[in-house]
Amino acid sequence: MGTLLQVKGLKTQFFTQDGVVNAVNGIDFDLNEGETLGIVGESGCGKSVSVLSLMRLIPSPPGRIVGGEAWFQGRDLLKMSEEEIRSVRGNKIAMIFQDPMTSLNPVLTINQQVSEALELHLGMDKRQARKRTIELLEMVRIPDAANRVDDYPHQFSGGMRQRVMIAMGLSCNPQLLIADEPTTALDVTIQAQIIDLVKQLKKEIGMAVIWITHDLGVVAGLADRVNVMYAGYIVESADVKDMYADPRHPYTLGLLGSIPRLDAERKAKLTPIEGLPPDLIDMPPGCPFAPRCRYAIDRCLEENPKLETVARRHSVACWVDVTGGKR
Amino acid sequence: MFRYIVRRLLWMIPVLFFISVITFSLAHAVPGGPFDREKALPAEIIANLNKYYGLDQPVWKQYVKYMSDILLRFDFGPVYSSRSRRVNDIFRDHLPISAQLGVLAMLIALGIGIPLGILAALKQNSFWDYLGMAVAIFGVSVPGIVLGPLLILIFALTLKWFPVAGWGTPAKMVLPSIALGMRESAIIARLTRASMLQVIREDYIRTARAKGLTERAVMIRHALKNAFIPVATILGPMFAVLVTGTFVIEQIFAIPGMGKYFITSITNRDYPVVMGTILLYAVFLVIANLAVDITYAFLDPRIRYT
Numbered sequence: 001m002g003t004l005l006q007v008k009g010l011k012t013q014f015f016t017q018d019g020v021v022n023a024v025n026g027i028d029f030d031l032n033e034g035e036t037l038g039i040v041g042e043s044g045c046g047k048s049v050s051v052l053s054l055m056r057l058i059p060s061p062p063g064r065i066v067g068g069e070a071w072f073q074g075r076d077l078l079k080m081s082e083e084e085i086r087s088v089r090g091n092k093i094a095m096i097f098q099d100p101m102t103s104l105n106p107v108l109t110i111n112q113q114v115s116e117a118l119e120l121h122l123g124m125d126k127r128q129a130r131k132r133t134i135e136l137l138e139m140v141r142i143p144d145a146a147n148r149v150d151d152y153p154h155q156f157s158g159g160m161r162q163r164v165m166i167a168m169g170l171s172c173n174p175q176l177l178i179a180d181e182p183t184t185a186l187d188v189t190i191q192a193q194i195i196d197l198v199k200q201l202k203k204e205i206g207m208a209v210i211w212i213t214h215d216l217g218v219v220a221g222l223a224d225r226v227n228v229m230y231a232g233y234i235v236e237s238a239d240v241k242d243m244y245a246d247p248r249h250p251y252t253l254g255l256l257g258s259i260p261r262l263d264a265e266r267k268a269k270l271t272p273i274e275g276l277p278p279d280l281i282d283m284p285p286g287c288p289f290a291p292r293c294r295y296a297i298d299r300c301l302e303e304n305p306k307l308e309t310v311a312r313r314h315s316v317a318c319w320v321d322v323t324g325g326k327r
Numbered sequence: 328m329f330r331y332i333v334r335r336l337l338w339m340i341p342v343l344f345f346i347s348v349i350t351f352s353l354a355h356a357v358p359g360g361p362f363d364r365e366k367a368l369p370a371e372i373i374a375n376l377n378k379y380y381g382l383d384q385p386v387w388k389q390y391v392k393y394m395s396d397i398l399l400r401f402d403f404g405p406v407y408s409s410r411s412r413r414v415n416d417i418f419r420d421h422l423p424i425s426a427q428l429g430v431l432a433m434l435i436a437l438g439i440g441i442p443l444g445i446l447a448a449l450k451q452n453s454f455w456d457y458l459g460m461a462v463a464i465f466g467v468s469v470p471g472i473v474l475g476p477l478l479i480l481i482f483a484l485t486l487k488w489f490p491v492a493g494w495g496t497p498a499k500m501v502l503p504s505i506a507l508g509m510r511e512s513a514i515i516a517r518l519t520r521a522s523m524l525q526v527i528r529e530d531y532i533r534t535a536r537a538k539g540l541t542e543r544a545v546m547i548r549h550a551l552k553n554a555f556i557p558v559a560t561i562l563g564p565m566f567a568v569l570v571t572g573t574f575v576i577e578q579i580f581a582i583p584g585m586g587k588y589f590i591t592s593i594t595n596r597d598y599p600v601v602m603g604t605i606l607l608y609a610v611f612l613v614i615a616n617l618a619v620d621i622t623y624a625f626l627d628p629r630i631r632y633t
Contacts, residue, residue, distance in 0.1 A: 055537060057533060057536055057537060059528075061452075086539045086540070086541065087539060088539070089536070089537055089538065089539035090537060090538035090539035090540075091539055094537070095537045097530060097533065097534060097537075099530060102529065102530040102531065103530040103531055103533075103534045104531055104534065105531040105534070105535065105549050105553070106531070106553070106627065106628070106629060107552045107553055107626065107627055107628060108548070108549070109628075116538060116540065116544075116548070117538045117539065120538070120539060120540065121539060152628040152629070154628070154629045165534075168534075168538070
């Protein structure tokens with residue numbers, strides 16, 4: 001399995017009236033062909049901004065990618081011309097978004113919205129594109145696809161719209177599908193259906209997936225690898241089993257400690273992580289998690305640790321060895 | 328859709344009925360009468376005139392007569408200030424001119440306002456945005472009574488490109504249409520810009536970009552139709568105002584339109600002309616708003632009428 005995507009030192013900032021927001025602060029990660037990478041972290045930790053940066057969809061102004069490389073099939077996405085990146089978007093790399101209620105254009109039919117990528121990237125004519133659109137809708141299990149293809153988004157439920165989004169994403173057989181919290185806006189039963197659908201389609205098509213979520217349960221069932229992000233940094237990166245069995249970063253431990261467990265004692269309380277993430281405009285000099293960290297030592301407040309390998313395919317950015325939750 | 332249009336047109340009947348009742352009673356409630364002059368006429372003459380025009384009757388009887396004349400003979404009544412002309416003559420002679428001017432002004436307003444608004448939104452905070460919005464603020468804040476003479480001074484008297492005043496030839500139509508359309512174009516430009524700016528922040532625009540569409544395709548295919556919905560809303564009343572005549576511009580350019588009758592009929596207590604002009608405006612307003620509502624259905628598939 002070759003490397004599909006290699007991100008090095010990606011750094012994205014937003015230049016606002018209040019100051020420079022350090023949204024993504026130099027992250028590195030690799031993604032192999034056909035692999036599923038989960039990116040987890042709380043709101044505002046830079047998950048979405050990092051993948052939007054790869055797609056070069058950061059609203060600019062105020063946002064700007066200020067540094068880094070993103071090698072995809074031998075080319076740096078961040079150095080491409082507008083025209084080159086457009087030929088990648090929706091074609092080699094597709095993206096689906098959080099809220100299917102607002103991510104589809106209300107005034108265009110499903111056919112118009114799915115077909116346009118087919119016409120653009122695969123050079124199909126209207127008739128071919130329509131036929132393919134119906135096939136795609138059938139592939140994402142939309143019942144009666146041939147009759148629903150000319151409906152408008154408001155005639156679909158939330159789950160069905162997310163299926164349409166997925167069909168749209170898969171239309172040009174991408175090598176990489178980026179899913180930005182695609183199930184967050186859906187209710188739980190629909191979430192499960194969408195996750196199953198993506199798993200099956202992934203098996204059929206064999207694309208790589210980056211799945212962004214704040215739901216650790218979703219990641220456990222779906223991903224091969226996990227990156228945990230905090231305040232614009234990747235603080236831990238590991239294969240999914242290792243992440244759950246042997247978390248090494250206090251933040252990851254905190255996240256896992258705040259999930260309810262079916263096998264826990266009934267009276268057992270959840271342990272939330274106290275405090276709030278740092279202000280991304282005025283970042284502290286040390287580790288960004290240090291003020292909230294139970295294990296913090298003096299060094300943590302002065303120096304920000306780099307991501308370092310601690311075990312096979314497992315790296316952590318922390319000065320303290322917190323193996324197994326002990327100090 | 329067809330049933331909806333029919334129903335809306337039928338609704339015009341009660342609407343116009345109420346407007347006519349209210350206007351008629353208000354016009355007659357205002358002190359003074361159509362034959363009051365600075366140098367008072369002899370009482371007998373006034374009494375005779377009142378009798379001749381039926382003004383000595385109770386107001387409700389006058390109303391019934393007025394309405395039955397319209398409904399039975401399509402006769403909008405006499406003009407008190409002119410023995411030889413009736414309200415129907417005013418409509419026939421002056422409405423087409425006002426309508427021409429109004430339609431031209433509307434075309435100018437749309438032709439300048441929409442592209443300017445789109446340009447300003449796409450190049451937000453750039454030179455084009457500031458230029459466009461400067462023009463728009465100028466257009467909104469400079470009234471026709473200033474803009475009209477200014478245009479005459481520059482383009483008619485100094486540059487001699489267009490005639491100073493009058494109506495009937497295309498050259499004469501240019502300056503008044505601009506003077507009238509400028510303000511409306513500014514309103515349209517500002518609304519279009521605001522609406523575009525809102526739409527291009529929508530999630531579905533990001534989806535369209537994520538598909539790899541060109542910026543041009545994103546704007547034309549995905550943004551414009553959505554952005555036009557709020558703009559369409561203001562076009563109905565705007566159109567009704569423009570085509571039924573505008574006092575200031577018609578006076579400045581000596582255009583024989585409807586505009587002056589709106590104003591003079593009220594000061595003269597010329598009741599049939601007051602009624603006629605207001606009912607005409609009401610009919611245009613109701614129809615223009617219906618047209619806007621039908622346009623919504625074409626712009627936005629979520630809006631369906633039954």
